[in-house]
Amino acid sequence: MADKITGLANPEQGTSRRDFMAKVAVAAVTAGTTIPRLASAQTAAKPPADPAGVISNDVVMAGKDAALKMHSERPLTASATAEFLADEITPTNRVFVRNNLFTTEFSEANHVVEIKGLVDKPLKLTVADIKSMFKNTSTVAMIECAGAGRTAFNPVPRGTPWPATGGMSCPKWNGVRLGDVLKAAGIRSDGAHVSFTGADFGALPTIPKVARSVPLWKALEEHSMIVYGMNDGPLPVVHGAPIRVMIPGWAGSASVKWVAGIEVLSAPLKGPYMDSSYRMPRHPVAPGSKMPEDAVSTEGWPIKSMITNPAPNARFKIGKPVLVAGHAWVAEADIERVELSFDEGRSWQNAQLNAKAAKYAWQTFSYAYTPRGPGYMTVLARATDSKGNTQPIVTPWNPLGYYWNGIHRVGFSVES
Amino acid sequence: MTLRQRYWLAAGAAICLLGASGTAIAPLAAQEQIAPSKTLTPGKGSELTTARCVICHDATHITRSRLSRAEWEDNIQVMIKRGMPIAPDEIPVVVEYLATYYSHAAPPAADSAPVAASAPAAAAEDPVQKLLTTNACMACHALDRKLVGPGFREIAQRYQGDNAAPEKLARKIREGGVGAWGAIPMPPHQQLGSADLALIVTWVMRQK
Numbered sequence: 179m180a181d182k183i184t185g186l187a188n189p190e191q192g193t194s195r196r197d198f199m200a201k202v203a204v205a206a207v208t209a210g211t212t213i214p215r216l217a218s219a220q221t222a223a224k225p226p227a228d229p230a231g232v233i234s235n236d237v238v239m240a241g242k243d244a245a246l247k248m249h250s251e252r253p254l255t256a257s258a259t260a261e262f263l264a265d266e267i268t269p270t271n272r273v274f275v276r277n278n279l280f281t282t283e284f285s286e287a288n289h290v291v292e293i294k295g296l297v298d299k300p301l302k303l304t305v306a307d308i309k310s311m312f313k314n315t316s317t318v319a320m321i322e323c324a325g326a327g328r329t330a331f332n333p334v335p336r337g338t339p340w341p342a343t344g345g346m347s348c349p350k351w352n353g354v355r356l357g358d359v360l361k362a363a364g365i366r367s368d369g370a371h372v373s374f375t376g377a378d379f380g381a382l383p384t385i386p387k388v389a390r391s392v393p394l395w396k397a398l399e400e401h402s403m404i405v406y407g408m409n410d411g412p413l414p415v416v417h418g419a420p421i422r423v424m425i426p427g428w429a430g431s432a433s434v435k436w437v438a439g440i441e442v443l444s445a446p447l448k449g450p451y452m453d454s455s456y457r458m459p460r461h462p463v464a465p466g467s468k469m470p471e472d473a474v475s476t477e478g479w480p481i482k483s484m485i486t487n488p489a490p491n492a493r494f495k496i497g498k499p500v501l502v503a504g505h506a507w508v509a510e511a512d513i514e515r516v517e518l519s520f521d522e523g524r525s526w527q528n529a530q531l532n533a534k535a536a537k538y539a540w541q542t543f544s545y546a547y548t549p550r551g552p553g554y555m556t557v558l559a560r561a562t563d564s565k566g567n568t569q570p571i572v573t574p575w576n577p578l579g580y581y582w583n584g585i586h587r588v589g590f591s592v593e594s
Numbered sequence: 595m596t597l598r599q600r601y602w603l604a605a606g607a608a609i610c611l612l613g614a615s616g617t618a619i620a621p622l623a624a625q626e627q628i629a630p631s632k633t634l635t636p637g638k639g640s641e642l643t644t645a646r647c648v649i650c651h652d653a654t655h656i657t658r659s660r661l662s663r664a665e666w667e668d669n670i671q672v673m674i675k676r677g678m679p680i681a682p683d684e685i686p687v688v689v690e691y692l693a694t695y696y697s698h699a700a701p702p703a704a705d706s707a708p709v710a711a712s713a714p715a716a717a718a719e720d721p722v723q724k725l726l727t728t729n730a731c732m733a734c735h736a737l738d739r740k741l742v743g744p745g746f747r748e749i750a751q752r753y754q755g756d757n758a759a760p761e762k763l764a765r766k767i768r769e770g771g772v773g774a775w776g777a778i779p780m781p782p783h784q785q786l787g788s789a790d791l792a793l794i795v796t797w798v799m800r801q802k
Contacts, residue, residue, distance in 0.1 A: 224632075225648050226730030230784035251632075252652045336659050381649045382733055383781055384677030384742070450675055468668075 225252050226381060233281040238416045243271040249338050252381075253277040254416070257326075257344030260586065261489035264503065266535060266542050267318055268347040270409050275416055276323045276338070276345070278388045278451075279380040282436055286420035289377070291404070295441035298364030305420045308404060311362070312354035316410070317401050319426035319538035320507050321433055322346035324456055324476045327573075327582030333466060335579030343484045343586060348505070348540045351424050352407030357398040360442065365394070369442040372397040374423045374434035389439075390432050390456070391447035392425055392477075401426045401538050404437070426538030427509030429476035429580070431456050446475065458581065462574035469577040478509025481569055482583035483516055483543070483561035493591045500547045500590070502529070505540035506561035514566075516543040519558040523571075523585075526560065549592040558587045630658035635704045639691030646680050646688060647673070649733050656696060663693040679733065679742055722797040725790055729783055737801065744775045750802035760799060764791040 228234060235254050239246070245262035249255040257274035265272075286305045293301040303311070325337050326345030338345075360372065373391035396402060405424045406413055413419040418435025425432040431451060446452060457473040483506035494500050506513045513534075517526035529543035549555065562568040573584045634640045634653050647656060661669060666689050674680065680688070695701045726732050734742035753759035768786055772779035786794070 224728070225650075225652055226733070227728050227785055230782060250652060250654055252650070336655075336661070339658060380677070381730055382677055382679070382742075383779070384679060385650060386677060454672055454675060 228280060229381070231283055231379075233283055233415050235281075238275065238281055238414075241271060241414060241416075242275070243269070245272060246275070247341075247344075249340065249344075253279060254281060255338045255340075257340060257346075259341050260343035260484045260486050260504070260588075263343075263347070263484075263505075264486035266348070266505075266532075266539070267409065268349045270349060270411060270414060270417075273321075273347040273349050273408070273417065274323065274326075274345050276430060277378070277416070277435075278431075279376075279378045279385065281416045282378040283415050284377060284420060284436060289420050289438070291421060291437055291440060293359060293363040293440045293442075295373075295443055296366040296369040297360075297442050298366060299362075301359075301363050303359070305406060308354055308359070308421065309406065312358045314352070314354060315403070316350055316352045316407075317403065317426065317538070318348060318350045318535040319401060319424065320346065320348050320479070320509075320540055321424065321426070321430050322479055324429035324431060324580040325578065325582075327584075328579035330582050330584060331465075331573070331575055331579050333575075335575075335577060337579055342582070348507075350409050350535075351403055351405045352410060352413075353403040353405035353421075353424070355400055356402040356404050356423065356440075357400060359404055359440070360397060363442075365442055368444050370394050371443045371446050373439075373441045373443055373447040374432070374437050375439035375441070376418075376434045377436045377438035386450050388431075388434060388451055389447060389449050390434060390451050391443060392428065392432050393446075394442070396425060396428070396477075399426075401536070427507070428478050429456060431476070455578070456580075457578065459576055463576065465575040467577065476580055479507065480581055480583050481508040481511070481513075481561050481563040481567045482506070483559045483569060484586045485557060485559050485588045488557075488588060488590045490588055491590060493593060494549060496549055496552060496592055496594050498548070500549060501544065502547050502557055503542060503544040504559055504586070505542050506531075506559075507538075507540035508561075508563045508567075509538070511563040511565045511567070513541045514562045514564050516559055516561045518545055518547075519560070520547065520555060522556060523558055529559070552592050552594050554589060554591050556587055556589045558585050560585050630654040632657070635695045635701060637691060637695055637702070637704060639687045640695075642684060643688045643691045645727070645732060646678065646684065649730055650676065650678070656692070659696055660698050661692070662697060663689065666692040666696070722793050725786075725794055729786065731794075734780070742778060743780055746798050746801045750799050753799065754802055760792075760795045763798065764788075764795045767791060767794065 235248070235251055238254060239248065239256065242256065243258065243262070245258035246256045247258070249257065254275055254277045258272050262272060289305055291303050291308065293303065323338070323340060323345040326340050327342050328335060328337055328340045330342040371391045371393055373389055376388040378388060379385070403424045405418070405422050406420060408414065408417060413422065418437070421437055422435040423433050423437050452475055456476045457469055458476055459470045459473050463470065483504060485502065485504040487501045487503040488494070502518060506516045513531060516529045516531060518529050519526045527545070529545040532542045532544070534541040543559070547557070560569050569583050569585050571585050573582050632653055634644050634656060644653070670680070670685055670689065735744070735746055737746050739745045740748070753763065766774070766780070767783055768791060770780050770782035
């Protein structure tokens with residue numbers, strides 16, 4: 179019998195994953211009464227094997243720098259911390275990884291993005307169409323998971339345990355302006371939001387697709403892009419190849435990977451990635467409390483900075499200058515100043531700010547500090563934006579642990 | 595030029611950047627992190643909880659959490675919205691397990707012989723059972739009842755005496771398909787080789 183089965187392959191007769199997912203969306207399988215108890219022997223301790231069309235974590239991580247540490251295996255999440263992120267433009271192999279579902283591989287030739295909804299002329303574009311029909315451009319821009327730094331909250335909220343300085347990157351993105359594509363489809367006057375849906379899939383057909391929406395003004399902002407390359411090289415599969423969205427400076431979930439659908443809507447999208455994840459209370463809530471009913475969707479990151487040099491616990495000599503450097507960023511404003519303190523916040527001095535690479539890039543700061551005495555020291559960095567917002571000492575707690583932007587503090591030793 | 599290179603030129607001074615230990619001294623409010631376990635603590639309900647919960651994500655999503663009973667109840671409702679198949683009568687069992695082992699209170703010691711109640715130890719070693727669990731077949735199928743797909747017993751009964759059935763079923767499992775039992779399709783399982791398929795199909799056909 180085994181021999182006969184080997185000759186099975188006649189793939190056209192099968193159901194493709196994509197067909198499958200599409201059909202299941204209609205034939206919704208919910209936790210109804212027909213679902214019975216288990217058969218015997220349910221002993222799997224590990225999640226079921228990856229299905230076809232999925233790139234394994236081992237393959238993804240082999241393409242990454244050793245500085246990237248995995249925070250969860252399914253879905254795959256990994257990041258490097260501040261001391262490994264000193265570059266003004268984050269190298270591709272240090273860009274953090276945040277999947278919601280599997281690392282799914284799609285052929286560039288067959289992948290289609292549909293532009294639909296409140297548009298005059300719906301479009302179905304291949305990657306080649308996108309590259310040839312619209313002006314190719316690039317920008318350096320921040321992408322940061324809403325939960326970046328989550329483990330700095332107390333108590334630590336549920337969700338990916340991002341380190342205090344992990345879950346953010348600032349690579350160069352190659353692609354076309356999202357606004358150019360939307361305008362080609364002709365946005366109708368009642369269009370006010372734009373949703374993005376990924377083609378990636380999870381372990382069960384009942385899992386909803388990853389989908390988020392942003393207000394139209396942000397989609398049309400000239401740095402919002404449909405992206406096919408990173409740092410002038412190919413876009414890695416784990417970062418959404420062949421094509422993804424990039425909404426600069428906003429909580430990373432808006433930048434949907436493996437994008438297959440772009441829809442102009444009159445109101446924000448509904449769905450689990452809008453109504454259950456990626457929500458923030460309007461006002462601070464007591465640590466440990468539930469998400470208030472009137473919570474709002476995550477948008478742009480507030481003012482934030484981190485120290486990339488010195489590395490934690492580095493050792494220096496008295497009288498020799500120490501490079502203190504790092505980055506500061508904010509989504510919808512400019513950086514006004516970055517101040518440093520070497521005495522636990524009793525006094526502050528301005529660091530030097532370098533020009534930033536692009537509107538939504540992080541801005542590097544530096545300062546030469548010459549230690550005058552021995553001992554264990556700390557440096558604190560605090561940034562202020564052009565709207566007058568300064569980083570808090572500790573970010574107000576929120577149920578999903580988003581937008582950690584508390585002051586970063588690094589310790590180092592000075593020896594004689 | 596990287597910032598670091600530029601600084602070296604500017605400062606012209608030897609700076610020793612030693613001991614990049616990677617353990618950032620925590621921001622002011624941070625807590626010590628302990629690596630969460632990759633498997634659920636054995637205990638009453640751990641098997642069912644693993645089968646229902648360790649599919650879309652690994653077990654660390656649970657083992658790193660400490661929630662109250664009410665929060666676990668909410669969490670299960672959220673997971674159902676995320677597409678989790680679970681029977682109503684299974685929910686209290688899973689909640690009881692989670693609230694016992696993953697609450698704010700210190701958890702009880704792992705139960706040393708929990709498996710015996712629901713599955714004989716031998717079954718865990720069985721290669722077919724292993725294939726069915728590692729490939730998530732049991733997320734959609736049960737032995738004796740319809741889940742997302744038909745029960746294996748029902749399948750065996752339908753194809754009893756049909757000599758072409760084993761090959762047909764193997765192909766169906768490998769390539770996926772719809773229409774034999776209803777409007778919900780089965781996804782393809784292209785990772786399964788012919789030997790594994792033969793084992794599974796032989797087992798399915800014996801379930802009548």
